[in-house]
Amino acid sequence: MVDWSRHFEVQNSGTHITMRVTLPSKRKRESMGDSDSPPATIPRLGCSANEFICLRCKSINLERIFRNSVSSSYGSYIVTLGRASYLLESNCLLCQLFASITPSDFDRNSSPRDDFCHLYAFSSSRMYAGLNGLALKSFQDSIMLGVTRIPPPRRMDTWTWHQMSQSLKETGYICRVDALASEEWDPDASTFQVRLVPPKVDLRLARKWLNYCINQHTNRCVPRNPLAVLPARLIDCKSRSIVKTSPHSSYLALSYVWGQDSLETGAKQPQLDGSTLSKVPLVVEDSMKVTLGLGFRYLWVDQYCINQNDPEEQHHEIQNMDSIYANAQATIIAAAGQDANFGLPGVSSTARKPQASLKLDGKVLIRTMPDAK
Numbered sequence: 046m047v048d049w050s051r052h053f054e055v056q057n058s059g060t061h062i063t064m065r066v067t068l069p070s071k072r073k074r075e076s077m078g079d080s081d082s083p084p085a086t087i088p089r090l091g092c093s094a095n096e097f098i099c100l101r102c103k104s105i106n107l108e109r110i111f112r113n114s115v116s117s118s119y120g121s122y123i124v125t126l127g128r129a130s131y132l133l134e135s136n137c138l139l140c141q142l143f144a145s146i147t148p149s150d151f152d153r154n155s156s157p158r159d160d161f162c163h164l165y166a167f168s169s170s171r172m173y174a175g176l177n178g179l180a181l182k183s184f185q186d187s188i189m190l191g192v193t194r195i196p197p198p199r200r201m202d203t204w205t206w207h208q209m210s211q212s213l214k215e216t217g218y219i220c221r222v223d224a225l226a227s228e229e230w231d232p233d234a235s236t237f238q239v240r241l242v243p244p245k246v247d248l249r250l251a252r253k254w255l256n257y258c259i260n261q262h263t264n265r266c267v268p269r270n271p272l273a274v275l276p277a278r279l280i281d282c283k284s285r286s287i288v289k290t291s292p293h294s295s296y297l298a299l300s301y302v303w304g305q306d307s308l309e310t311g312a313k314q315p316q317l318d319g320s321t322l323s324k325v326p327l328v329v330e331d332s333m334k335v336t337l338g339l340g341f342r343y344l345w346v347d348q349y350c351i352n353q354n355d356p357e358e359q360h361h362e363i364q365n366m367d368s369i370y371a372n373a374q375a376t377i378i379a380a381a382g383q384d385a386n387f388g389l390p391g392v393s394s395t396a397r398k399p400q401a402s403l404k405l406d407g408k409v410l411i412r413t414m415p416d417a418k
């Protein structure tokens with residue numbers, strides 16, 4: 046066992062103590078800062094890491110933080126973690142976990158001090174559900190840790206708060222659970238549960254969510270208006286052909302960005318009505334898989350279901366786009382990637398971003414999923 050304590054160098058920077066690892070490390074910042082590829086050192090699931098926690102992180106009283114409640118909507122300041130670059134280069138696994146939720150868009154023109162990261166505790170009910178007052182009482186609250194670059198002011202103005210909550214939405218939070226179990230979804234649970242998201246999409250679970258929505262939310266979520274305009278055509282995902290919409294076709298819709306590259310390299314506009322789709326961009330291919338996996342047959346994709354050569358039809362369908370989406374059973378939103386060739390992460394070849402987690406003192410710290418972009 047390496048004696049890691051020998052390699053730590055304590056630097057007192059005046060306001061707080063930061064830890065730097067002076068052990069030569071192959072891990073360079075460049076290999077970790079790329080937002081598309083996950084850091085090579087993301088703490089792996091089930092890693093028991095007590096030996097690899099730096100003194101600063103050891104001084105953070107996680108027991109107390111997760112036991113206490115946070116009454117302020119602005120969160121409760123815990124500690125200043127130091128520069129983002131320190132977190133990224135640290136060999137401490139807790140520092141690395143914090144680095145995984147550090148906002149990446151540091152303003153390069155600002156002074157180096159602005160590069161400092163601060164750890165806050167937040168209330169899950171407030172941050173995720175925007176609940177307050179009476180509604181909060183019916184939920185069992187839990188604590189989530191967030192890293193922001195906004196130092197703790199006595200009073201936070203609305204604009205600063207807006208910036209902070211935006212960046213937290215993008216980076217996600219760190220939650221703590223007793224164990225990582227692949228628990229069944231409990232719709233009646235009164236607490237926010239953090240879930241271990243598997244590398245592949247669990248369509249069975251998504252189907253349950255959808256069924257719950259259809260059965261419990263009724264008109265609120267599925268406004269079936271008999272007078273509404275339906276799309277002229279749909280993709281039949283079973284036969285991979287374009288078919289005319291019948292009045293009772295249940296379909297999913299796809300919302301995505303086609304992208305310049307896909308226009309150049311992507312499939313040509315297919316012949317409409319009865320034509321078969323052979324090669325389609327990955328996002329369409331993946332969406333067809335999702336449609337079938339969720340128990341549906343038809344999918345609406347603007348590029349394939351609107352005849353681009355018929356200006357009148359094109360105008361009509363674009364005018365009624367809201368109705369087409371509103372009448373879909375659900376809409377698949379391709380939020381990740383720049384164009385249609387990126388696909389839907391976790392469905393076929395495009396991988397999901399790994400979800401960092403760390404086993405510490407018999408509990409599991411786990412990151413909520415970040416923004417798909």
Ligand SMILES: [Zn+2]
Pocket residue numbers: 098099100101102103135137138139140141
């Ligand atoms: Zn640390």
Ligand SMILES: [Zn+2]
Pocket residue numbers: 257258259262265266
């Ligand atoms: Zn619903």
